[in-house]
Amino acid sequence: MTTGLWIILDHLVALLSVAAWFAAGVTLALRRTRLALAVLIAAVLVTLVRVGTVAVLASRGWWFVQEKVLLGLPMLGAAGTVAVLLAGRHLLAARRGRGDGRPAGGVVAVLTAAYAALAGLVVTFLAGYPLTWSTALISVSFVGAGALLTARVVAAPAGGTADAGVTQPPISRRRFIGWAGGAVVVTAAGAGAGLSFLPAGSVTLGGGRGRSSRAAVSVADLRGAGSPAPGGAVRRHVLTAKKATVRLPSGREIDAWTYNGEVPGPAITATQGDLIEVRLRNADIPDGVTVHWHGYDVPCGEDGVPGVTQLAVAPGADFVYRFRAEQVGTYWYHTHYASYVGVRKGLYGALVVTPRDGRRAGEEPAAEQVDLTLPVHTLDGTVTIAGRDGRTDHPAAPGTPVRLRLINTDSEPRRIVLAGTPFRVAAVDGRDLHQPGEVSDVGLHLPAGGRYDLVFVMPDTSVALVVDDDRDSGLRLHPDGDAAGAARIEDTSDLPELDLLRYGAPAAPPFDIHDADRHFTMVLDRGVAMVDGRPAYAQTVNGRGHPAIPDQLVAEGDIVRFTVVNRSLETHPWHLHGHPVLILSRDGTPSTGSPLWVDTFDVRPGETWEVAFRATNPGIWMNHCHNLPHAHQGMMLRLQYDGVTTPFAGSPGGSPGHGH
Numbered sequence: 001m002t003t004g005l006w007i008i009l010d011h012l013v014a015l016l017s018v019a020a021w022f023a024a025g026v027t028l029a030l031r032r033t034r035l036a037l038a039v040l041i042a043a044v045l046v047t048l049v050r051v052g053t054v055a056v057l058a059s060r061g062w063w064f065v066q067e068k069v070l071l072g073l074p075m076l077g078a079a080g081t082v083a084v085l086l087a088g089r090h091l092l093a094a095r096r097g098r099g100d101g102r103p104a105g106g107v108v109a110v111l112t113a114a115y116a117a118l119a120g121l122v123v124t125f126l127a128g129y130p131l132t133w134s135t136a137l138i139s140v141s142f143v144g145a146g147a148l149l150t151a152r153v154v155a156a157p158a159g160g161t162a163d164a165g166v167t168q169p170p171i172s173r174r175r176f177i178g179w180a181g182g183a184v185v186v187t188a189a190g191a192g193a194g195l196s197f198l199p200a201g202s203v204t205l206g207g208g209r210g211r212s213s214r215a216a217v218s219v220a221d222l223r224g225a226g227s228p229a230p231g232g233a234v235r236r237h238v239l240t241a242k243k244a245t246v247r248l249p250s251g252r253e254i255d256a257w258t259y260n261g262e263v264p265g266p267a268i269t270a271t272q273g274d275l276i277e278v279r280l281r282n283a284d285i286p287d288g289v290t291v292h293w294h295g296y297d298v299p300c301g302e303d304g305v306p307g308v309t310q311l312a313v314a315p316g317a318d319f320v321y322r323f324r325a326e327q328v329g330t331y332w333y334h335t336h337y338a339s340y341v342g343v344r345k346g347l348y349g350a351l352v353v354t355p356r357d358g359r360r361a362g363e364e365p366a367a368e369q370v371d372l373t374l375p376v377h378t379l380d381g382t383v384t385i386a387g388r389d390g391r392t393d394h395p396a397a398p399g400t401p402v403r404l405r406l407i408n409t410d411s412e413p414r415r416i417v418l419a420g421t422p423f424r425v426a427a428v429d430g431r432d433l434h435q436p437g438e439v440s441d442v443g444l445h446l447p448a449g450g451r452y453d454l455v456f457v458m459p460d461t462s463v464a465l466v467v468d469d470d471r472d473s474g475l476r477l478h479p480d481g482d483a484a485g486a487a488r489i490e491d492t493s494d495l496p497e498l499d500l501l502r503y504g505a506p507a508a509p510p511f512d513i514h515d516a517d518r519h520f521t522m523v524l525d526r527g528v529a530m531v532d533g534r535p536a537y538a539q540t541v542n543g544r545g546h547p548a549i550p551d552q553l554v555a556e557g558d559i560v561r562f563t564v565v566n567r568s569l570e571t572h573p574w575h576l577h578g579h580p581v582l583i584l585s586r587d588g589t590p591s592t593g594s595p596l597w598v599d600t601f602d603v604r605p606g607e608t609w610e611v612a613f614r615a616t617n618p619g620i621w622m623n624h625c626h627n628l629p630h631a632h633q634g635m636m637l638r639l640q641y642d643g644v645t646t647p648f649a650g651s652p653g654g655s656p657g658h659g660h
């Protein structure tokens with residue numbers, strides 16, 4: 001069973017234990033002796049089952065259980081033991097016909113166990129990992145307050161029935177206990193609340209050195225080359241961000257935010273070594289736009305992150321991006337200002353760089369004869385794949401080499417099936433795989449932001465690209481160019497998923513992955529946290545939301561390792577700017593296929609990924625979830641090189657994923 005399923009099961013058992021302890025307390029208070037005994041036994045059994053589910057989760061990783069092991073279960077264990085001792089003895093006696101009164105102490109103890117069970121569950125959902133003193137103090141005071149209030153109510157002399165099993169202390173002593181207990185509870189709660197306002201350190205070191213005294217470099221000075229490589233051309237583009245009405249392939253018109261009035265924006269293509277120069281103008285996008293080159297390891301000053309590498313480009317303003325096209329492959333660009341709105345509305349486009357090998361400047365690539373760039377994007381509630389011309393049917397003569405460049409520009413993963421031909425996954429996130437084998441009848445899981453290049457030789461029958469197993473959508477290639485003669489596609493939903501960690505042939509890593517200079521752990525979850533100065537039910541990293549998550553400090557040349565853990569029930573496509581990361585393992589199982597260099601990897605519920613990279617691109621880089629609403633809800637931090645500063649922080653350019 002996957003860790004994700006164990007997390008769900010553990011939540012259910014925890015909920016059941018809350019219900020059982022409350023039921024035991026209530027039935028006991030109502031003097032339903034036989035029922036109370038049965039429910040109490042059930043509560044104890046469910047609690048023991050819970051110990052089991054927590055133990056299983058603990059074996060999957062300490063991150064999944066820390067607050068349960070250190071706080072939730074001990075609170076429940078202590079309160080539950082007292083409850084069993086006080087109430088159990090009484091109930092057994094009552095069963096034998098000796099006394100049937102209401103055991104005040106027992107009721108209070110059983111309900112206190114219920115509060116403890118509830119507090120543990122709430123801590124898991126609202127605070128998570130890591131457990132803090134603040135959370136512990138507030139939880140314990142909550143349980144204490146519950147116990148005191150319950151004692152007041154239960155022990156109130158209303159009705160005046162003397163309890164057969166428990167002797168009540170004199171009124172004055174009870175008052176004293178009440179006052180003293182109240183004081184402790186209030187003090188603990190106050191201390192816990194106060195501690196929660198303590199700011200985190202501004203930076204984490206990951207076990208490496210702290211900041212040095214080296215001279216500061218501003219990201220504003222970390223700009224791209226001004227000229228192409230020898231023999232390269234200059235590729236000039238103007239991207240004008242503006243609102244426009246766009247006609248979808250379906251014929252419907254939508255109000256979009258566009259680059260140059262088109263969705264997707266113009267495809268930017270180059271041959272390796274060319275200079276890409278893009279002038280971004282903002283016509284009328286409120287607040288601002290930028291262009292971020294997703295997966296393209298540009299110098300930091302070209303990275304397009306408002307508030308970090310530049311100011312957002314306000315309506316009427318412009319900004320010029322200039323960098324050499326040194327990486328070959330399939331990439332994309334998109335706004336990074338309030339991107340959870342902007343990208344969804346259409347501010348994105350493809351970036352494709354082809355190898356130069358032997359070709360002259362300006363000469364178009366002659367590689368595959370059918371080479372389609374296919375951004376997959378949800379517009380007007382429909383997943384579109386056709387690109388700008390809206391065509392979903394393409395001719396391809398039998399024997400023609402075909403390359404399909406899939407780009408997931410949405411915030412959710414997509415399932416891709418290529419039906420009708422064996423194929424290879426030639427590249428992932430723009431980087432070629434090592435000896436990718438031919439596969440067929442498999443599904444591909446394409447993370448948000450990710451890219452796959454699929455290559456095959458066109459057979460003499462139709463080929464279909466199916467997205468999310470919707471056989472009526474997607475793309476078709478026809479050998480005779482005739483769509484009508486194509487065969488009906490079989491159901492693709494049963495096809496197994498291709499595991500890219502076991503695909504292709506291994507190769508020696510370019511650095512010693514066991515010798516990291518820094519190791520950062522990011523535990524992803526939901527919880528109550530401050531996001532942009534406001535409390536929110538946030539998407540958190542180590543219990544905090546942007547910008548209160550400490551920066552990760554690295555030094556140029558460091559080998560950096562990330563452990564990314566997903567405690568939540570949602571998928572988080574993790575995306576580091578400026579560097580591809582090498583996948584080391586998933587859930588402790590090493591990657592055994594081709595070295596997998598990616599800029600976005602999907603961490604699904606319960607998963608733990610280990611990745612590594614070499615810090616060779618100085619700057620201040622965003623490190624975030626590429627489910628863009630998640631980033632907006634706090635799941636975003638910065639990787640900062642020692643000695644690099646930004647003049648744009650806190651400026652009207654806004655924070656990287658936010659804005660109104």
Ligand SMILES: [Cu+2]
Pocket residue numbers: 539571572573625626627630631635
């Ligand atoms: Cu996410």
